[in-house]
Amino acid sequence: MEQVKITIALIIAIILQWTLRNVAEPFAYVDFPLIIIVYAALQRNAINALILGTISGIAVDALSGGILGANGFSKTLVAYAVSEIARRVYLDNLLLQIPVIAGACLVDDLVFYGLHRLLGQVPSAPVVVTIAYSLIGTTIAGTFIYLILRALSTDKIRRQKRDFFAPRRQTRRRNPIRLGRR
Amino acid sequence: MVERSQKEVWRLTPWLMIVLLLGNFVLMAYDAKTASQERVIRVWALAIANFVQSPVTTVSSAVTDYFKSISTLRSAQTENDELKQQVEELKVQVQRSEELSDENERLRSLLSLRSESKYKILPAQIIARDPSAWFDHAVINLGSLNGVKLNMPIVNNGGLIGRVVAVSPLTAQINLVTKDKSGLGGVIGELATSNAIGVVTGNGKRELLEMGYVPGSIEVQVGEMVYTSGQDGIYPPGLKLGEVVEVRPGSATVPQQIFIRPSARLFAMEEVAVLLYEPPERPEYEKTVPNAVAEEKKKP
Numbered sequence: 348m349e350q351v352k353i354t355i356a357l358i359i360a361i362i363l364q365w366t367l368r369n370v371a372e373p374f375a376y377v378d379f380p381l382i383i384i385v386y387a388a389l390q391r392n393a394i395n396a397l398i399l400g401t402i403s404g405i406a407v408d409a410l411s412g413g414i415l416g417a418n419g420f421s422k423t424l425v426a427y428a429v430s431e432i433a434r435r436v437y438l439d440n441l442l443l444q445i446p447v448i449a450g451a452c453l454v455d456d457l458v459f460y461g462l463h464r465l466l467g468q469v470p471s472a473p474v475v476v477t478i479a480y481s482l483i484g485t486t487i488a489g490t491f492i493y494l495i496l497r498a499l500s501t502d503k504i505r506r507q508k509r510d511f512f513a514p515r516r517q518t519r520r521r522n523p524i525r526l527g528r529r
Numbered sequence: 530m531v532e533r534s535q536k537e538v539w540r541l542t543p544w545l546m547i548v549l550l551l552g553n554f555v556l557m558a559y560d561a562k563t564a565s566q567e568r569v570i571r572v573w574a575l576a577i578a579n580f581v582q583s584p585v586t587t588v589s590s591a592v593t594d595y596f597k598s599i600s601t602l603r604s605a606q607t608e609n610d611e612l613k614q615q616v617e618e619l620k621v622q623v624q625r626s627e628e629l630s631d632e633n634e635r636l637r638s639l640l641s642l643r644s645e646s647k648y649k650i651l652p653a654q655i656i657a658r659d660p661s662a663w664f665d666h667a668v669i670n671l672g673s674l675n676g677v678k679l680n681m682p683i684v685n686n687g688g689l690i691g692r693v694v695a696v697s698p699l700t701a702q703i704n705l706v707t708k709d710k711s712g713l714g715g716v717i718g719e720l721a722t723s724n725a726i727g728v729v730t731g732n733g734k735r736e737l738l739e740m741g742y743v744p745g746s747i748e749v750q751v752g753e754m755v756y757t758s759g760q761d762g763i764y765p766p767g768l769k770l771g772e773v774v775e776v777r778p779g780s781a782t783v784p785q786q787i788f789i790r791p792s793a794r795l796f797a798m799e800e801v802a803v804l805l806y807e808p809p810e811r812p813e814y815e816k817t818v819p820n821a822v823a824e825e826k827k828k829p
Contacts, residue, residue, distance in 0.1 A: 398545075415568065472665075
């Protein structure tokens with residue numbers, strides 16, 4: 348069920364990425380598919396995150412002026428890195444997830460830019476400004492989207508919490524009255 | 530669906546990542562290799578994206594127009610009075626121009642000239658912009674069913690905007706002249722009168738184009754207009770490109786470096802036009818390797 352939810356969220360993210368820039372230019376700086384991929388990786392859904400990363404990257408590249416596959420490459424790499432971190436560090440808290448989104452966005456942008464430089468195609472946007480704006484836009488949008496996604500999947504989070512933090516074993520207290528009877 | 534244990538998943542993940550990264554790399558290599566041709570994946574993506582982009586554009590334009598109409602309603606009364614007066618004045622002018630037009634038509638028929646525009650145009654609307662913040666491609670609402678073909682020039686009233694790089698049945702993707710790898714033949718001033726012919730390229734900056742190969746001995750002034758020369762085999766000659774804003778002088782052996790500000794508003798465009806221009810067929814030797822001419826000359 349969770350996989351279906353993430354897939355639907357990713358399809359919506361790709362559609363938003365395709366359309367929103369024409370509505371308002373600042374939306375260009377929000378990487379919606381990346382937010383969903385990081386979310387999938389944080390759910391320890393590594394295989395899903397990797398596949399979705401490649402698919403969404405190619406879907407964005409297909410309508411972009413960049414090299415086809417560059418976004419797929421960077422997003423796959425980010426999905427793997429985040430899933431590895433999520434495996435080793437407990438990141439289910441939203442406050443911990445915010446720097447992960449920011450870091451993922453930074454790595455994604457740097458890999459994307461680096462690949463284009465490597466293959467001799469310089470993007471027309473100024474590098475530092477674009478990376479800074481994407482970082483801010485994606486992190487803010489990501490926080491709100493994660494709040495929505497968490498609200499939609501509260502059951503799973505509760506179950507995960509139960510798995511991670513099993514109820515503490517209570518020591519059985521002796522009955523003080525009985526003790527007094529001795 | 531196959532249920533895998535966490536251990537299996539963690540063992541499988543690095544291998545899957547390597548396979549996917551390799552797949553993406555192969556795709557990048559293929560894309561870089563076929564940069565000048567139409568890519569099938571892009572065409573399919575354009576066709577699929579059209580189903581969401583067109584309705585979103587329609588709805589967003591309707592909402593924008595509605596709010597614009599509310600804001601303009603305030604000044605409507607005074608504007609209405611002014612327009613009424615202008616209509617009266619124009620009626621007189623139209624009557625006069627109709628007489629002149631009739632006269633013109635008669636004279637033309639006498640000279641057996643046909644009044645037709647040089648190139649046909651198709652008005653189009655921008656329905657989507659590049660989904661990535663790094664590039665500035667755009668998608669228009671006309672495709673191969675409307676007669677749009679690969680490499681057709683895109684213009685607006687300011688001048689040249691770019692060319693078509695992918696065509697689906699209902700939409701087409703356009704590439705701006707400012708893109709890093711774009712290049713076209715340009716001339717400073719009128720084609721027949723100027724010697725300042727060179728190559729105009731995007732230099733990775735959004736606001737400026739760069740013109741190279743103009744000999745240092747030719748004088749170029751800031752403020753001069755630049756037009757297409759038609760020597761690139763894609764764009765027709767005489768399309769306005771922009772204005773010279775900076776000249777870094779060269780010498781007799783070193784060409785000048787000229788910076789041009791595009792006259793078309795490239796980043797606030799909504800309405801554009803596709804120029805139904807197909808360049809003349811290139812000779813066979815030009816289609817093969819660059820040294821084909823030399824090879825042909827060698828033949829007895």
